[in-house]
Amino acid sequence: MPGIQLREHQMDQKSSFRKWVGFPCKIIRAPPEGARGTIVSATGSGKTITAAACALECFPGGRILVTVPTLDLVVQTAQAW
Numbered sequence: 001m002p003g004i005q006l007r008e009h010q011m012d013q014k015s016s017f018r019k020w021v022g023f024p025c026k027i028i029r030a031p032p033e034g035a036r037g038t039i040v041s042a043t044g045s046g047k048t049i050t051a052a053a054c055a056l057e058c059f060p061g062g063r064i065l066v067t068v069p070t071l072d073l074v075v076q077t078a079q080a081w
Helices: 008-021 047-058 071-080
Strands: none
Touching: 008 047
């Protein structure tokens, strides 16, 4: 991400995400049930920044990656969207 330097653990997470997705991205169209991944990391460790970096690198065509620490936050995010 321009202007933001990822920390080592964030780079590791981004690398793992890239392996899961396949790089360059192999997912041209998400399957009907969706394509989901999870980043598990401590509060305050920069999951939002990591997610944004993954989205920008792996899905430049506008797909969005959301990372949240709990299922409740997944529901809350989906309802807000």
